[in-house]
Amino acid sequence: MTAEPTHRPQPGSLPGAPLFAQELAGTLAVHSQYVLYGNVRDVYLVPEPVRRSPDGMSPESMLEVLWRALRPSGYRCLVVSDQVDGITVYPRGDPDARAAAEQVLGRRMLDRKQTLERLRTCMARVVGNPPPPPIKADAVQEDPSADEVSTDGARVAFVIDYAARIPRSQTALEGEERDFFLFAQKLAVTAETRGGGPADRPSELFNPIIWLTEGERDLPAWLTVGMERVRTIAVPKPGLSDRLIAARYFAPVITRDHRPPLDGDPDIERFAKRTDDMTLHAVREIARLCADRGMPLAQIDDAIRIYKIGIDQNPWRQETVRQQIITGEARIPDQVLGQRAAITKAFDILKRAALGLSGAQASSSANRPRGVLFLAGPTGVGKTELAKQVATLLFGDPEAYLRFDMSEFSASHAADRLTGAPPGYVGYEAGGELTGAIRRRPFSVVLFDEFEKAHPQIFDKFLQILDDGRLTDGQGTTTYFSECMLIFTSNLGVFRTDPQTQEKIQLVHPGIAYDELERRVRAAIDEYFTTKLGRPELLNRFGDNIVVFDFIDAPTAGRILEGQLRNVIDRLAREQGITLDIGGLALTRLKEWCAAPRTLANGGRGIGSEVESRFINPLARYLFDANVRSGKVHVHDIDVDNGVATLVARHEP
Structure with a gap:
């Protein structure tokens, strides 16, 4: 009787580990180099050897994740190189790991400053190739005979951290830098697999070179494009399930209680949902912030806001804001004349914003702007004046009012003014006008005047702000709009431009009933977003926040x-x-x-x-x-x- 074949775990398999680590560990037989990019400075959830946390997972560093992924396949250590610590061994303090590194590299290579020359030598020795010639003809080559270097197939991995800092410019490499990356590219092709590994699963695997970098294009593109031996793997930010596990793991730090939180705890779930697009490192730091300030888990929203924005006091929760809104509702009709219906609806939205109820019916509304107003109607009827009055009402300071005339953003490249130019372009160092202003004053009223005159590409920015409450500028810094009041103004529905003569034709006139005016203006706004602009999803983000102003009688x-x-x-x-x-x-x-x-x-x-x-x-x-x-x-x-x-x-x- 033939025995049933037993299932063997794949080489390097690490059930429950991050997918990027599983992908790397599972392809070591075909790829000699890896570029890990993206969220490479975070902590990552891996299974605990002995279950201690509620989910049996604990957050660990990138090096620990890589080590746990490679160790089951017989790898004896990670050799790590960066421009600060030089060439070191991981796990640190492990004599067996140190011995393995010395066996492959030699003693003279360890604990030394990183140079292009030493990097080339280390990479060649790890892969098992002969030492390369020096970069410069007159350079002193690292003498391999000075150390006893093993070529018996010892398995180690070489990690080059902060790899983006090696070249001064990714697009204009200098001679030595170009030669170094060309050597790395050739090494990927000439590397050969090595035997070894655990007795129960021997295999032929590469000794990999692993580059860690923040951006996919931080290294020369030709190093990876078309290179089958070089695998590029994205390291994403954690999803909701990972943040839930992390929130449960760090909750005892906040509660100062060693007992794990109960399943379905609403505070834990809110903690995870409101850290959308944030790292697990940020989740840990928010928990520490709560503990440092003695804030209970129920106040996690305040801790997240403080972590994001850096301001302790929340003006929206001050009693003066409530009183100012009540007072302003009676006073503003005497300043914005003839707009009783529009002002009443606008103040309903303001009250909702002050109570934090904007979009409360949605499960993912926490990061959206505090309030949104879309003021439409004829010109000169008080839309801009209302925005100024709202800023003074909410924060007692007209300086908290930011105005952007969107007719100045009609060109395709104008979006760079809002968020800053991308790296390598003129104005990159200056940053964005909008993102910079909001970081300086996170509690602001922002007016986007004549909204429809902006270039369609800019609407992508608004969609991100309205949906996620954040915007990333050209320098990679995230700006949060979750405490802002956004006001858009538009004259849509009042005039129509004749496509042949380009003459403006007025569609509504003074004396028209307000109900009819509102119907026509709303219909024109719907048509503009759905038909002309082709962006119905942007119209949906405004929802019922469209306020139509009447003509002055x-x-x-x-x-x-x-x-x-x-x-x-x-x-x-x-x-x-x-x-x-x-x-x-x-x-x-x-x-x-x-x-x-x-x-x-x-x-x-x-x-x-x-x-x-x-x-x-x-x-x-x-x-x-x-x-x-x-x-x-x-x-x-x-x-x-x-x-x-x-x-x-x-x-x-």
Whole structure:
């Protein structure tokens, strides 16, 4: 009777280890070099030899993960080289590992500064090739006869850490650097497998050279492209399941309790979900931050915010914000005139933001911006003014208001202004205007004026901000928008550009019912995002946060006129010592001009233009021509002849 074949674990298999380690350990028979890039500075979950944690996993360093992945296949040590510590042995302090490294490299190579010459020699000896000639003709070559070097097939791996720091520039290698990487490329081709390994699973494997770097293109592209012997492996950031395990592992640090947390603990689950796109190292540091400040696990949201932004006090939770919103709801309608419906809806969204309920119905809303407003409607009706008032209300400081005129971002390369140019381009060192400003003031109101005029490529940035609440700049630094109030303004639905004549055609006019105006504007916004832009997902991110402003009516125009005339009177009295009185037909005519349909179509700006051309210009002419330097001026009427306005006035010295 034939015995059932038993299943043999694959060489280098490490069940439960990170996938990148399993991929490396499982392909040692066909690849002589590996480039691990991405999240290579993190800690990683590996099975515990003796189960101590709730999940039987513990976080370990990259070197420990590599060592555990290679050791089952008979590898005796890792030789590690970087520009700080030089050439060392891992595991540190292990005499057997040290002996294996000395057997392959010789004593003289260990604990020495990293140079290109020594790197070449170490790589050749690890792989089993003859020592290479020196890079320079007059260089002193490392003498292999000075040490007893074994070629009996001892298995070791050579790890080159911080590999991106070896070349000064990846695109313009100097002579010695080019020769070094060319040697490394040839070594990948000429390397041969070695026998050995445990008695129960002997195999032919390479002694690998493992490059650790942050970016996939940090090394010369020709080193890996088209090279079958060189395998490139991405090291991703941890997923939700890994963060859940890490949160359970580090929870006792916060609670100062050695007992593991219960399964399904909502605080643990929130800890894992709200560290989306963060490393396990960050999860560990947040736990330490909680412990250092004596914060319970229930306050993990505050600890995450402090870790991300670095600010202890949260202005959103201050009682003054609540009071300011209540006060502002009564006061702002007197400053943004004629927009009662829009202001009411905008303040509903503000109240939701202050309570942290924006997007609360979604399971992944924690990292999204604190609040989002999309203000649409005619020009000059108070959209920008409302943004300024919101900034002052929330944070008591108009300086917390950032404005970006998106008409300045209509070119395809303009996105670099927001996030900074990528490495190698002009302006890389300066960073991004938006990301830099938010890092300086993480609690801000950010206004993106005339949103639809931005180049379509910029909308990708907005999608990331609205969905994830973060943006990575050209220097690789992540900026968080989770405590920002974002306000977008747009004139979509008010005008349409004729495709043939390029003439602007007004679609809605003063006097239209607000319900009809709102319907048309919303329909135009939907059509723009879905049909013209082809980005319905961006429209979905705005959701019901679209607030449509109404045209200014005649009574509101009269109130705006009164306010502007009052500003003129105050300025003249303060700076010129002249008292101004406006009455009679002059005031009546100004009200008629400001209530004209053409003026109302341009909102407050149209009224301001009428006041400037019909009143301020003739007033300045009158004061100059009559040499008025003090006293009182009575304005009775305004005559207009061939488009030129003239005051009918009287001066009392």
